[in-house]
Amino acid sequence: MSNSIPNIKSYEESYSNFSWDIPRTELGYSDGNTINIGEYCSDRICKLGYADKLALIWEGFTGEVRKFTFNDIRVFANTIANFLKNLGLNPGDRVCLFMDKVSELYFGFLGILKMGGIAQPLFSAFGPESLFTRLDDAKTSAIITQKKHLHKVRATINDLPSLKHIIVVDDDGTKPLKEREIAFHMEKEERIEKFDSYPSKAETPSVLHYTSGTTGKPKGAQHVHYSIISQYISAKYALDLKEDDIYWCTADPGWVTGTSYGIIGAWANGVTQCVLDAGFKAENWYKFIEKHKVTVWYSAPTAIRAIMKEGNEIVKKFNLSSLRHLASVGEPLNAEAVIWSKEVFGLPFHDTYWQTETGSIVVSNYPEMKIKPGSMGKPFPGITAAIVDLKTFLPIEKKGIVGMIALKPGWPAMFRTYWNNEETYNNKFKNGWYLSGDRASIDEDGYYWFVGRDDDVINTAGHLVGPFEIESALLEHPAVAESAIVGKPDPVNMEVVKAFIALKPGNDPTKMLELEIMNFIRKKLSALAMPQEIEFVDSLPKTRSGKIMRRVLRAKEWGEENGDISTLENDM
Numbered sequence: 001m002s003n004s005i006p007n008i009k010s011y012e013e014s015y016s017n018f019s020w021d022i023p024r025t026e027l028g029y030s031d032g033n034t035i036n037i038g039e040y041c042s043d044r045i046c047k048l049g050y051a052d053k054l055a056l057i058w059e060g061f062t063g064e065v066r067k068f069t070f071n072d073i074r075v076f077a078n079t080i081a082n083f084l085k086n087l088g089l090n091p092g093d094r095v096c097l098f099m100d101k102v103s104e105l106y107f108g109f110l111g112i113l114k115m116g117g118i119a120q121p122l123f124s125a126f127g128p129e130s131l132f133t134r135l136d137d138a139k140t141s142a143i144i145t146q147k148k149h150l151h152k153v154r155a156t157i158n159d160l161p162s163l164k165h166i167i168v169v170d171d172d173g174t175k176p177l178k179e180r181e182i183a184f185h186m187e188k189e190e191r192i193e194k195f196d197s198y199p200s201k202a203e204t205p206s207v208l209h210y211t212s213g214t215t216g217k218p219k220g221a222q223h224v225h226y227s228i229i230s231q232y233i234s235a236k237y238a239l240d241l242k243e244d245d246i247y248w249c250t251a252d253p254g255w256v257t258g259t260s261y262g263i264i265g266a267w268a269n270g271v272t273q274c275v276l277d278a279g280f281k282a283e284n285w286y287k288f289i290e291k292h293k294v295t296v297w298y299s300a301p302t303a304i305r306a307i308m309k310e311g312n313e314i315v316k317k318f319n320l321s322s323l324r325h326l327a328s329v330g331e332p333l334n335a336e337a338v339i340w341s342k343e344v345f346g347l348p349f350h351d352t353y354w355q356t357e358t359g360s361i362v363v364s365n366y367p368e369m370k371i372k373p374g375s376m377g378k379p380f381p382g383i384t385a386a387i388v389d390l391k392t393f394l395p396i397e398k399k400g401i402v403g404m405i406a407l408k409p410g411w412p413a414m415f416r417t418y419w420n421n422e423e424t425y426n427n428k429f430k431n432g433w434y435l436s437g438d439r440a441s442i443d444e445d446g447y448y449w450f451v452g453r454d455d456d457v458i459n460t461a462g463h464l465v466g467p468f469e470i471e472s473a474l475l476e477h478p479a480v481a482e483s484a485i486v487g488k489p490d491p492v493n494m495e496v497v498k499a500f501i502a503l504k505p506g507n508d509p510t511k512m513l514e515l516e517i518m519n520f521i522r523k524k525l526s527a528l529a530m531p532q533e534i535e536f537v538d539s540l541p542k543t544r545s546g547k548i549m550r551r552v553l554r555a556k557e558w559g560e561e562n563g564d565i566s567t568l569e570n571d572m
């Protein structure tokens with residue numbers, strides 16, 4: 001087990017004395033230098049003398065385990081970088097990663113960055129329409145994928161002229177590849193020992209993560225190589241990563257946690273990380289922790305609630321004594337989950353708060369700081385946070401008042417724009433503050449307490465789903481006249497998608513039709529976006545100007561007051 005002295009000994013002292021020069025110096029960076037995340041996470045660690053240290057312990061769904069050293073990930077990233085370069089891809093080109101959590105995903109991520117490309121990770125469970133929207137918006141040049149996902153890529157490419165290369169990492173030659181498709185085999189490719197990484201600078205674009213908003217299509221939050229400064233130091237201070245840790249971040253790199261802390265944060269610190277490429281099952285997770293002697297575990301409230309549901313007895317079947325620090329992100333972490341984990345693991349989960357846009361943890365609980373179960377903790381060193389009034393966007397000084405979480409721009413990992421969408425980006429700033437869109441309050445001791453989102457985006461199992469994308473897809477179903485998508489409370493996933501649907505004349509609201517519509521969305525978008533419940537209605541509540549008022553429907557689901565309905569046109 002790692003030593004028990006936390007990396008930050010006193011939160012208050014670290015917060016007061018912090019300067020971004022601390023991580024810059026630790027990473028050997030100064031203004032004007034080149035800084036390439038791919039190189040920093042592999043070559044740099046090897047040069048520090050850790051070439052033979054384990055970087056990745058990977059386990060597949062069959063139980064197969066593969067281990068890779070920092071030198072392995074350096075060479076494999078070089079090999080992919082070289083392959084992409086030889087295909088004619090240029091720095092600045094968007095290269096999508098559309099894979100399960102196979103090892104190539106991790107090497108590919110570093111490889112794209114090494115050749116100067118912009119990595120665009122997408123959740124492999126996305127259906128063709130979700131995939132198309134994001135590839136079309138980013139004008140992606142290449143996609144790296146697996147055979148099992150190829151049919152979804154093929155379904156999109158006719159309308160994607162800029163997508164020139166489809167790279168298949170596990171092609172076995174049984175079925176011929178089609179136009180634009182090319183096989184890449186990590187084992188069969190010539191190993192590239194030396195690759196000159198693209199000399200990216202602090203502001204060179206690095207990663208493009210798509211996230212959902214209330215209106216419009218998903219937005220690409222664009223990050224830069226300088227983000228590693230924040231990701232490195234927050235993995236060290238908030239996740240408390242140390243040299244001898246075995247770290248497990250359960251997130252998929254299709255979402256920001258899986259890249260900022262499932263790749264960059266740990267490897268920038270030279271820490272060994274584990275990946276389990278298998279679906280969720282409490283017993284398998286405990287087995288995984290026991291087998292690989294995981295010390296630091298970063299997960300999400302939905303998973304924690306799911307393992308809680310399986311009870312305390314099952315925990316006793318495993319030796320989980322290697323664990324020394326637990327953290328969580330993505331949704332409100334209920335007080336009961338913190339208390340429960342203290343009881344069964346002897347360790348509380350430490351809640352951390354951040355967003356795709358913030359790129360790194362901005363509010364957190366720290367190992368040495370007293371936890372108040374249910375609170376997200378306090379601002380990360382180097383982050384100036386406040387609660388601002390929902391109308392004036394001015395900081396609320398009085399404690400305990402609910403407003404919006406706002407952050408002073410300027411920390412290294414903050415997104416630099418929304419791809420092709422400067423206007424929406426600019427709208428996120430008021431009075432010199434970045435507006436998170438989340439409501440919270442601060443207590444007398446400076447702890448932040450999450451209240452809810454300030455928009456209609458649904459947080460299901462820690463993943464944001466935009467209602468607009470589902471409503472648009474529903475319109476393509478022949479029976480649907482119009483719809484409204486809202487979040488409905490769920491004991492495990494926090495929220496699930498509920499659809500209110502008005503049918504076109506001549507269609508009956510049958511159970512069959514309900515199932516057909518659900519399946520329609522699952523296939524087109526993803527299982528996350530699929531409505532778990534459909535309520536057929538004659539009409540939807542609208543404002544006098546004809547806008548559907550999701551708020552009224554949502555309030556009904558949550559048993560809340562309707563709020564201001566003075567502009568409502570029709571009663572439900």
Ligand code: PRX
Pocket residue numbers: 211255256257328329330331332333351352353354355356357376436437438450452453459462463464
């Ligand atoms: O609403 C907040 C919620 O997740 C949103 C960000 O989602 P995404 O951009 O997908 O990034 C997720 C992982 C960083 C936030 O705006 N959220 C995130 N962490 C917490 C949270 N809600 C409550 N408590 C948290 N700790």
